Structures are given as C-alpha cells and as structure tokens.
Amino acid sequence: MSNGFSLGEILASVLIVLGASFALIGSWGLVRLPSLMERLHGPTKASTLGLGAMLVGSIIYFQLVKGEWTTHELLVSLFLFVTAPITANMIAKVHLHRLRLGARPGPAGPPASAGADSDWATYTAPRAGTPGCFDED
Amino acid sequence: MIGWALGFGFAAISIALAMNLWRLIKGPDMADRILALDTMTINAIGIIILGGIADGSGTSFEAAMLLALVGFVGTVAYAKFLLRGDIIE
Numbered sequence: 625m626s627n628g629f630s631l632g633e634i635l636a637s638v639l640i641v642l643g644a645s646f647a648l649i650g651s652w653g654l655v656r657l658p659s660l661m662e663r664l665h666g667p668t669k670a671s672t673l674g675l676g677a678m679l680v681g682s683i684i685y686f687q688l689v690k691g692e693w694t695t696h697e698l699l700v701s702l703f704l705f706v707t708a709p710i711t712a713n714m715i716a717k718v719h720l721h722r723l724r725l726g727a728r729p730g731p732a733g734p735p736a737s738a739g740a741d742s743d744w745a746t747y748t749a750p751r752a753g754t755p756g757c758f759d760e761d
Numbered sequence: 762m763i764g765w766a767l768g769f770g771f772a773a774i775s776i777a778l779a780m781n782l783w784r785l786i787k788g789p790d791m792a793d794r795i796l797a798l799d800t801m802t803i804n805a806i807g808i809i810i811l812g813g814i815a816d817g818s819g820t821s822f823e824a825a826m827l828l829a830l831v832g833f834v835g836t837v838a839y840a841k842f843l844l845r846g847d848i849i850e
Contacts, residue, residue: 629762637766640811644770647807651777654784654800660792663784667800670777675803678770678810685763685814696822700806700829707833711799714840719792721844 632688639681646674660719664712671708676701767815774808795839802832 646669653666679697686694778801785797806825813821838848 633763636814637762640763640766640770640814643807644773644811647804648773648777651780651800651804654797655780660790660796663793664796667796667803670800671803675807675810678807682810682814686819689763690817692819694819694822696819696826697810700810700822700826703826703829703833704803704806707829711833711836711840714837714844715792715796715799718795718840718843719790722790722792 630689632684636681636685636689639677639684643674643677643679643681646670646677650674661716664715664719668708668712671704675704763814767811770811771808774804774811778804778808791843795836795843798839799832799836802828802836806832 650666650668650670653669654663657663657666679701683694683697686692781797781801781804785794785801788794788797806828809821809825809828813819813825842848
C-alpha cells in the first residue's frame with residue numbers, strides 16, 4: 625500500500641470497528657427499548673454480528689499481519705452461533721412464564737395458556753411418572 | 762491503524778458493559794437480569810478477543826472459549842431454575 629498500511633491491517637481494523645459498534649448498539653438497545661421482548665432483540669445482534677465481525681477481524685489480523693493461522697476464533701464463533709438462539713429462547717420462555725404467573729403485568733396482558741398436549745411451552749405440567757412431576761409422590 | 766481501531770473497540774465495549782450493568786441493577790424483572798448477564802458475557806468475550814489482538818499472542822483465546830461455554834451453561838441454568846424451580850430434575 626502506498627500510505628504505509630497493509631491490506632490485512634486495514635481489513636482487520638474495519639472489522640474490529642464494525643464489531644465493537646454493533647456490540648455498543650446492542651447494549652444501547654438493551655438499555656433503551658421498553659419491553660423485554662424488544663430488549664431481547666438488541667443483544668442477539670450484538671452476539672452474532674458484533675462478535676462475529678471481531679472474530680473474523682482477529683483471524684485476518686493473525687493470518688495476514690502476524691503470519692500465523694489460529695483456529696480458536698472459529699471454535700468460539702461456532703459455539704456462540706449454536707448457543708445464542710437457545711439462550712434467547714430460554715429467556716423468552718422465562719419472560720412468558722413470569723407474565724403468566726402474574727409477576728409483572730405485560731403490555732398485552734397475560735399470554736394464553738398452553739394446550740394440554742403441547743410439549744414445548746413453558747407452562748405444561750410434567751407428565752405423571754417423569755422426574756419433574758411432584759403430584760404423585 | 763490497528764491501534765486506533767483497538768482503542769475504539771475497547772472504549773465501545775467498555776461503555777456497552779457499563780450499560781449492561783445499569784440494566785442488571787435496574788432491570789424490572791428476573792428475565793431482564795438474565796439477559797443483562799448474558800450480554801455481559803458476550804461483551805466480556807469481545808473484550809478478551811480485542812486484548813488478544815492487542816497482545817499479538819493467541820493465548821487468551823482459550824479464556825474466550827471457556828467463557829463462551831460457561832456463560833451459556835450459566836444462563837440456561839438460571840432460566841431453567843426460574844422455569845421449573847429446579848436445575849437438574
């Protein structure tokens with residue numbers, strides 16, 4: 625490059641600034657947005673796009689500037705991308721569960737009760753004979 | 762140039778951690794506090810990665826990977842405790 629910066633340095637810098645900006649915007653959404661379902665929206669973008677950009681920037685920096693190949697970033701990003709939807713789903717389930725318990729009034733009232741045979745929802749009673757059932761013993 | 766980018770990144774993630782701490786203290790419900798703790802884990806992983814780039818050595822990425830593993834387990838355990846009243850049923 626004519627101005628003294630290598631291509632890897634420029635790419636890594638752009639990706640680091642992008643990722644840190646998304647992390648900042650995600651946490652700002654966590655503070656700013658009014659209800660939990662909306663607040664859940666911000667940090668998920670921070671975890672996927674923000675951390676993803678920073679990890680790709682780290683790979684590019686170590687590859688093009690330092691000249692060594694690192695694979696830890698790939699493992700970190702793989703694990704984060706697998707676990708982030710599960711975490712968001714669990715937090716949304718806790719929110720619905722506490723709305724239905726009446727711990728806090730929601731903007732749309734308590735959510736409807738889950739059906740008797742729905743297996744994924746928060747409020748289904750554990751079936752008889754399973755370890756979570758406290759009725760039988 | 763990478764120094765300026767790293768300085769911006771450290772400043773942005775520090776402000777983000779402070780905002781997460783505000784939500785952790787203020788948070789009107791337990792789900793907000795779980796979400797704030799999870800986001801703090803994410804931001805801590807980011808700041809460890811930036812520290813690894815600033816160091817120029819790849820030794821701190823094990824810490825980032827460990828935090829990614831343990832943060833997920835902690836969040837799920839907390840959510841499961843609030844959902845079912847027990848962690849390991």
